[in-house]
Amino acid sequence: xxxxxxxxxxxxxxxxxxxxxxxxxxxxxxxxxxxxxxxxxxxxxxxxxxxxxxxxxxxxxxxxxxxxxxxxxxxxxxxxxxxxxxxxxxxxxxxxxxxxxxxxxxxxxxxxxxxxxxxxxxxxxxxxxxxxxxxxxxxxxxxxxxxxxxxxxxxxxxxxxxxxxxxxxxxx
Numbered sequence: 001x002x003x004x005x006x007x008x009x010x011x012x013x014x015x016x017x018x019x020x021x022x023x024x025x026x027x028x029x030x031x032x033x034x035x036x037x038x039x040x041x042x043x044x045x046x047x048x049x050x051x052x053x054x055x056x057x058x059x060x061x062x063x064x065x066x067x068x069x070x071x072x073x074x075x076x077x078x079x080x081x082x083x084x085x086x087x088x089x090x091x092x093x094x095x096x097x098x099x100x101x102x103x104x105x106x107x108x109x110x111x112x113x114x115x116x117x118x119x120x121x122x123x124x125x126x127x128x129x130x131x132x133x134x135x136x137x138x139x140x141x142x143x144x145x146x147x148x149x150x151x152x153x154x155x156x157x158x159x160x161x162x163x164x165x166x167x168x169x170x171x172x
Contacts, residue, residue, distance in 0.1 A: 006058060008054035107130060111151055
């Protein structure tokens, strides 16, 4: 059985190395729609099953901690549990990807501050706070100039340039 555990460990480590070096396509696990209940179709499942089966079987056998049948049962359980856990966690992470970055279009309607003064027909710069981050945008004002530090409302964004106007005193 020792040879089987070593082979499983080598195969699992090899699969992990290949996935790390070549990258892993997010949909290559047979789960293209994200709703499949068949974990055993995932290469991640088999990779982690082989790793856990191999390492636990090898260590239990080398240290003579149990009989060969008990080692086989423990290694099999560890392999299946590890494979299922890894596949489920990675699937959940793939489904729940969240971007912490802010899109410039989220700035529309927000209050910002002038960083580079805005004059009629000239581009300046404004800063807006979004999701705990600051976003600096190129901006154009209306007919009236807007000085450094002036509070503005982002009205629209076209071509990466924000159209702004002075924020009313009530909300500035």
